Amino acid sequence: MHPQLGAVHRGPGARRLAGVPLTGMASPHHPPDVPPDLAGPVAVALTRPTRDVPRADALPGGVLYEPKWDGYRLVVVRTGASTRVWSRQGRDLTARFPDVVAAAVAQVPAGTVVDGEVVVWSGSRLDFGQLQRRMVTAPRRIGALVAAAPASYVAFDLLALGGADLRGRPLRARRAALEELAARWAPPLQLSPVTADPAAARQWAADFRPAGVEGLVAKGAGTRYAPGRREWVKVKSWETTEVVVGGVVGPLERPGQLVVGRYRDGELVVVGRTSPLPPAQGAELAAVLRPAAPDHPWPDRIGSGSFGGGRLSVPLTRVRPDVVVEVRADAALQADVFRHPLRFVRVRPDLEPGDLPPLP
Secondary structure, eight states: OOGGGOOOOOOOOOSEETTEEOSSOSOTTSOOOOOGGGSSSOOOOOEEEOSSOOOTTSSTTOEEEEEEOSSEEEEEEEOSSOEEEEETTSOBOTTTOHHHHHHHHHHSOTTEEEEEEEEEEETTEEOHHHHHHHHHSOGGGHHHHHHHSOEEEEEEEEEEETTEEOTTSOHHHHHHHHHHHHTTOOTTEEEOOOBSOHHHHHHHHHHHGGGTOOEEEEEETTOOOOTTOOOEEEEEOOEEEEEEEEEEESOTTSOSEEEEEEEETTEEEEEEEBOOOOHHHHHHHHTTOOBOOTTOOSOSEEESSGGGOSSOEEEEEEBOSOOEEEEEEOSOEETTEESSOBEEEEEOTTOOGGGSOOOO
8 A cells, every 4th residue: 555545454354254264265286266257357336426424324234434546446357277357347458457467466366356446656646647548558568658657456345265256245254355365465466445434534535635535435344245236335525626717618608517727837728627507607607708819729629528538529619718716626637637527616706817826
């Protein structure tokens, strides 16, 4: 674990679950395999969003809280014959993360399936951009990326061990077995912290946010692993910040979304867009926004997808960049761009664009 994230909270180890040995189940000459539906791709448990941290008794068996990592969901499948890693969408990413695969071969016994998140650290902060480069880089250049920005794997659940399917076991038992397994690990394999104390979880959300941790995930300690079901709860960390309105999606008199920016070396750079505006907010903004001058640097259209990309594009109505607004933003930045939609809070008539800190 990155030193900024502190020590791992561990529960009691468990060598047997319901009388079934979890270690040493197979002969050295016959390494255990995994259940057929865990050989990959692997269907994973999912989350549903909520705004507030759940109470300690809100989920079956009590709540276990974990950090919400800004990375890619990755399932490690270690059979007697191969080791592969799979995305949440069922993509085989083995060739993209040879560093994680090599660590699993060295430290994870055959017959094991681990659920977790792959992340990349850049100094003291998670760098989602480095993960994205792994997805688009030509295979022959992956080695250079691995050397320049090695990945870490943060495990938070154990689906199989010693060839035994653990998904029917309660989370508290799966976690105990995972802790026992991870006690022998070394980086880049890590164990995600967990706590049953909601106050400690809230403190994590605050303390870990500068490192790029997006919030918390809450899980029922007494629940089975439920592939494809949204029984886990995610709580994102949000804070407000100020940005300059540079354009809107929709007509100026009825803006549907704001496209916002910050200045870097005198140039207004797009940093994100808001979620759709309710009519009342649209009317409030229409009263203060003015058409752009001909020298506005932004294009006439903007992509409809994340980061302003995507195959489709929509018209961008450029506006004079002299209105500052306050927005709520989560922790997910990539190269100084907010990866998730912002939430408009209010117009800041007391601020001018020059009052905002420039982008580095």
